[in-house]
Amino acid sequence: MNGIFYFSSTGNSLFIAEQIKAGLDGEIRYIPKFTGDLNIYDRVIIVSPIHSFGLPVLVYDFIANMKFSGPIYIVLNHGGMEAFAPYFAYQLCEEKGLNIRSVQTVMMPEIYTLTFSQPKFLINLVLRKAPKRLKPIIAAIRNDKEIIIPKPKRDKWTPKHLENRKNWHMLAGDFRITENCTDCRKCIRICPTGNIKSENGRILFSDKCVACLSCYHRCPEKAIVYLDKRKKDRYINPLIRENNIGADQP
Ligand SMILES: Cc1cc2nc3c(=O)[nH]c(=O)nc-3n(C[C@H](O)[C@H](O)[C@H](O)COP(=O)(O)O)c2cc1C
Ligand code: SF4
Ligand code: SF4
Incomplete structure (x- = not known):
């Protein structure tokens, strides 16, 4: 199988x-x-x-x-x-x-x-x-x-990857939660590293972020924003059922 x-x-x-x-x-x-x-x-x-x-x-x-x-x-x-x-x-x-x-x-x-x-x-x-x-x-x-896959002659990308990876845990520190948050806790449920919690109705991020952007894209209220940006576009692949992201299909 x-x-x-x-x-x-x-x-x-x-x-x-x-x-x-x-x-x-x-x-x-x-x-x-x-x-x-x-x-x-x-x-x-x-x-x-x-x-x-x-x-x-x-x-x-x-x-x-x-x-x-x-x-x-x-x-x-x-x-x-x-x-x-x-x-x-x-x-x-x-x-x-x-x-x-x-x-x-x-x-x-x-x-x-x-x-x-x-x-x-x-x-x-x-x-x-x-x-x-x-x-x-x-x-x-x-x-x-x-x-x-042959070794590239001059690999300038992998060092960049390794450098960027060191900072991923800090990404959520740049997220802000807007007044649109309803404390529905979906972000807490979908975060793959358990990096999000709710305290007194406030969403808080810890330092285990892996920069996957699940919470950012899938918050139903678009209440998670990056720094002071108020960009409205979010993406979820329209060809799958969103509830299946994170699930097994035996
Ligand atoms: C942290 C992060 C880094 C990414 N880096 C690259 C990249 O180096 N090159 C690229 O083409 N796409 C990059 N992407 C885009 C994703 O690889 C791409 O959109 C992918 O289809 C997302 O798949 P998913 O919905 O299954 O997570 C990045 C996405 C994230 C969240
Ligand atoms: S998913 Fe969005 S609306 Fe729901 S608790 Fe998280 S930030 Fe708030
Ligand atoms: S869902 Fe992804 S981007 Fe959001 S806090 Fe968790 S690890 Fe970071």
Whole structure:
């Protein structure tokens, strides 16, 4: 059986995981909640966004701690700038002695939009193209095609990734909660690191932020804003059910 492991803030990676399940069968598992034994699976497929030219912290940790000798396939998605994230992921698997078969990438709508807006037509275009772009990716996994990712000649992105990663825990410190907050506590429920709490009706952030932006995009009142910006656009992938983000699909 295929184990399809995903991390996702706004549903782009979940959408890909669901497409893979539709094409190959298997169980969908949400990485931050997984505590089981990987060895019940014949193959492990990891679906993840790219974060700052590399891997989200929780996906990095998941791979670094994997105890699995079977074949592993990674599908990364990004907003248009994959940099050397595929090599970063490939190299991590190699270092850990994992049986990495391929790292593939696909473009999805950009969600790191704290300071700029994505035009709607671009979001729709990328979403429209995604299923077609995923077909050869899924076929390569089905056929166990080996895709070796060569070391880049000059990798100027990975040092930037490692530098940025050091500051992710501080991002939530730049969030402000507006008067629109209803204390519904959804942000508390969806934060993958338990970084948010409510005290006397006030939402407070701690220092375990991994900069995933789930709370920012999915607050129903758009009450989480970045610094003093009052940007209104938020994004949730329209091709999945939002309640399924963070859930398993056996
Ligand atoms: C902290 C952070 C860093 C990101 N860095 C990159 C990046 O380096 N290159 C890129 O193309 N997209 C980047 N993105 C965009 C996401 O990779 C992309 O929108 C992805 O589809 C989000 O998937 P999700 O909804 O499953 O979380 C970043 C997003 C976040 C939250
Ligand atoms: S999800 Fe939004 S409205 Fe709900 S408690 Fe959090 S900040 Fe407030
Ligand atoms: S505080 Fe928000 S951005 Fe930070 S990890 Fe939690 S959900 Fe993600």
